[in-house]
Amino acid sequence: MTDAITNGNSPTSPAAPAKPVAARPVFIVSDGTGITAETFAHSILAQFEMRFRQIRVPFVDSVDKAYETAQRINEMYRTENIRPIIFSTLVDARANEILRNCQGVILDMFQTFIEPLELELGLKSMHAIGRVHQNADSEAYKNRIEAVNFSLAHDDGQSNKNLQSADVILVGVSRSGKTPTTLYLAMQYGVKAANYPLIPExxxxxxxxxxxxxxxxxxxxxxxxxxRLSEIRNERRPGSKYASLENCRYEVNEAEAMMRREGIRWLSSTHKSIEEIATTILQEIKLERDVY
Amino acid sequence: MTDAITNGNSPTSPAAPAKPVAARPVFIVSDGTGITAETFAHSILAQFEMRFRQIRVPFVDSVDKAYETAQRINEMYRTENIRPIIFSTLVDARANEILRNCQGVILDMFQTFIEPLELELGLKSMHAIGRVHQNADSEAYKNRIEAVNFSLAHDDGQSNKNLQSADVILVGVSRSGKTPTTLYLAMQYGVKAANYPLIPExxxxxxxxxxxxxxxxxxxxxxxxxxRLSEIRNERRPGSKYASLENCRYEVNEAEAMMRREGIRWLSSTHKSIEEIATTILQEIKLERDVY
Incomplete structure (x- = not known):
């Protein structure tokens, strides 16, 4: 998987050659899915006004695959004549050693933090691979999938059954962001989240x-x-009364008045991502949840 | 948010006191949601046979909030008489400095990787906070939400409309894991994923x-x-023909025979998490996608 991240214009650093440069290659090498490493690497690279292309190499869970990956990196170094950057999360010591000897700049996300922790805790780490995400056979994983099914079954006020087992019930006008938020809460945190649309009635x-x-x-x-609501609704039903700014103003005013009257905590989703909304909700309702 | 991670029995390291110990406190301090940092910290801590409790402190985006957080950490150090472990991703230099002076063991996930990258790239980083996740007003973010809506509208063969704009169409028998996978692909990667149940007809x-x-x-x-399929279906409709092992065997056999006949790539979801399934699908169909 390759994707270019553009943070701005071309680099102006002294290290940049005069001719136009291709995006700098960045490998994410993981013995699991590499999703966490990839997201983390992305956030670090976003701090540089430069173009990168991220290449994720998941499931590097054997010495052979580590060799293959090192060869692929060396090949790219030869072709592009610039050292690829490697974010590595390999746990296995032999695989790690192989990767360390390749022609890239290694940023070892695993060893970098394991060593100081071993010292501080006075305990050796297990060096067990594939422990990043939950085992799909674990209870915690099954709870997450159950939460996703719960959120789907209780989307848009579809069902009042088992509302007592909901961890959170989101309310708001149609298209205020309830559905993606409930799905994210379920998928990331195993939170059972129902949602209820507030309607003119x-x-x-x-x-x-x-x-x-x-x-x-x-x-x-x-x-x-x-x-913003009117924009979103117009994509769905262009020119409808439902999408009109006048109606959106009416519904939002009424919904906010009702929430104030009923003492319901709320936030504006306008400029917030589902990650930000979910994080705020968990803080506000003080839900304690596992992390995946 | 607090959660205890149990990796095994009580610690046996020489550093552990003789009396029963509480789970070691671990703070995740972030200027954004802290979700990436939390997932990453979790995967590192899972390497130790020891109990931890993770406390996420999101949105630490000012000097005041950094002070507050440092005080909270110092308070816990005084109460529990053990240094809390801090995974920090603060970008702001002043906030970072404040945190560094607290009574915890700091693992700085930001600075640790920014410095070698600055050297290698010959470029200063921007030190801009809140760049981990996408801006909710960006096109890429809107595409993700659109993909979630697409996956919901095309769940379980509900709609044939716009199938041409699907990036991937998952097929399989009922309860084989299609829906959670399509939602994950949409939410994490902005992939438009439809799904179609294979039924006896x-x-x-x-x-x-x-x-x-x-x-x-x-x-x-x-x-x-x-x-496994029979187990899952029995939770939904206990004792039904639909859930019977005989019927599940029949459906799975027929579905696999059909996929072979039609030359469709497939995998078994039995022991795989949605992250693993999604990663494999992206590799197989060579979808290029942004990361969030």
């Missing part, structure tokens, strides 16, 4: 749907800027 | 649904061990 009645009354402490609200 | 006809014929190169199959 609720505003006329000036009350939350009665099924939600008993779950007040689990409810969290999402609001959104009416302009 | 397809097996009798001995052909893929005709709507899929033209999209052969995008199709990827999931299979599953019949025993």
């Amino acid at each position: 609720d505003f006329e009645r000036e009350k939350l749907p009665s099924t939600l009354d008993q779950y007040k402490e689990k409810i969290f609200g999402l609001s959104i800027d009416p302009l | 397809d097996f009798e006809r001995e052909k893929l649904p005709s709507t899929l014929d033209q999209y052969k190169e995008k199709i990827f199959g999931l299979s599953i061990d019949p025993l």
